[in-house]
Amino acid sequence: MIRSKLKEVAIALKGWKSTxxxxxxxxxxxxxxxxxxxxxxxxxxxxxxxxAxxxxxxxxxxxxxxxxxRRIEIHRERCIFCARCNEVCPEGAIYLTFEFELSTDNKEDLLDRLEVYMATCQRCGRCFEPANPLDRMMVTGFRWPEERQREGVRSDGAGD
Incomplete structure (x- = not known):
């Protein structure tokens, strides 16, 4: 028993990094x-x-x-990294990165709100995404994100 303990001490003192x-x-x-x-x-x-x-x-x-x-809200504190969202997305728009450092002292940092501009059905009024890029331009027009509007950028492209 003493011999095995001495062997463990010798291994520990060899200087191998364990952390x-x-x-x-x-x-x-x-x-x-x-x-x-x-x-x-x-x-x-x-x-x-x-x-979702x-x-x-x-x-x-x-x-x-x-x-x-349509608003997409991602609550990162709830995520278990199962990647089901990635598997089911037909366009490959949602993906998991290699970033794993998500700790923060503010819970609002873990919430992302993303807005998708869509067309509405003439019959039922529900949102849908136009398939053709030209139709998408007709629906969304030249909308600016709220952040750019707050910065003073006008919708006609001219600044202050």
Missing amino acids: LPYPFGPGHPVPVGFRGKVEVDLDKCIGCAGC NVCPTRCIEVVDIDQET
Whole structure:
């Protein structure tokens, strides 16, 4: 028994690193297939709400704001990184990145609100995404995101 303990001490004192200097230095490289932070590409998103329907933790919520706007809310604190949203998205607009550092002291940092401009059905009034890019331009027009409107950028393209 003493011999085995001495063997363990010898192994421990050889100087092999057993931990990483992670917060102050580089950590391990992220392995292939790692599932991290959920991101949405608004240029590809058609607003179908398939991701919200399959999410087991209701991390993704889709809300119709008005006749032509649909809001996608991603609650990152609820996400379990199962990647079901990625699998079901028909356009590949939602994907998981390699970023895993999501800690914050403000809960609002974990909530993303994204708006998708859509057309409305003439019969039922529900939102849908136009298939043709030219039809999309006719529906959305030249809308600016709210952030740019607050910065003083006018909708006709001229600044202050």
